[in-house]
Amino acid sequence: MLLCGGLILLSALIGFASIVLRLAAQISSDLTTDLMVWITVWGALLAGGPLAMTIGAHISIRTVVEKLRGRAGRYVLVGGHIVSIGICALMAYAGWLYVASLYERDVTFIRDLDVPHWVVKLSVPVSMTLVTAFCLAALRAALRGDDSESSE
Numbered sequence: 446m447l448l449c450g451g452l453i454l455l456s457a458l459i460g461f462a463s464i465v466l467r468l469a470a471q472i473s474s475d476l477t478t479d480l481m482v483w484i485t486v487w488g489a490l491l492a493g494g495p496l497a498m499t500i501g502a503h504i505s506i507r508t509v510v511e512k513l514r515g516r517a518g519r520y521v522l523v524g525g526h527i528v529s530i531g532i533c534a535l536m537a538y539a540g541w542l543y544v545a546s547l548y549e550r551d552v553t554f555i556r557d558l559d560v561p562h563w564v565v566k567l568s569v570p571v572s573m574t575l576v577t578a579f580c581l582a583a584l585r586a587a588l589r590g591d592d593s594e595s596s597e
Contacts, residue, residue, distance in 0.1 A: 459477055547562040
């Protein structure tokens with residue numbers, strides 16, 4: 446989380462420096478705006494998925510599990526985690542394919558500095574891979590009977 450907070454702070458500092466340079470020295474660049482957006486996206490995606498899984502803010506089926514209780518509730522809980530793993534893993538896989546395609550074709554943003562598209566887009570498969578890992582941990586906890594975190 447510290448890394449993600451640091452990325453958001455870095456984005457804010459770049460924005461502040463960009464404003465100061467624009468007003469004080471009449472220097473402006475598309476790259477600073479792009480960097481702010483890209484760094485914010487990286488920070489948000491890297492923090493969002495794992496944080497949601499950690500605090501139980503992902504796809505919540507707690508009400509259904511609590512109403513069913515017992516074995517039926519456990520089946521619903523495990524099924525929910527399996528569906529989450531499938532969706533997240535598919536998003537991660539598609540993201541890795543997309544990034545590989547961008548890398549192979551050497552696609553760049555045409556700005557002040559040619560930035561490869563894959564560097565920016567890499568945030569999606571990396572974050573979805575992390576979320577998949579957190580979903581696997583939640584499934585493991587549910588299978589072991591630890592409902593305190595896995596049912597939220």
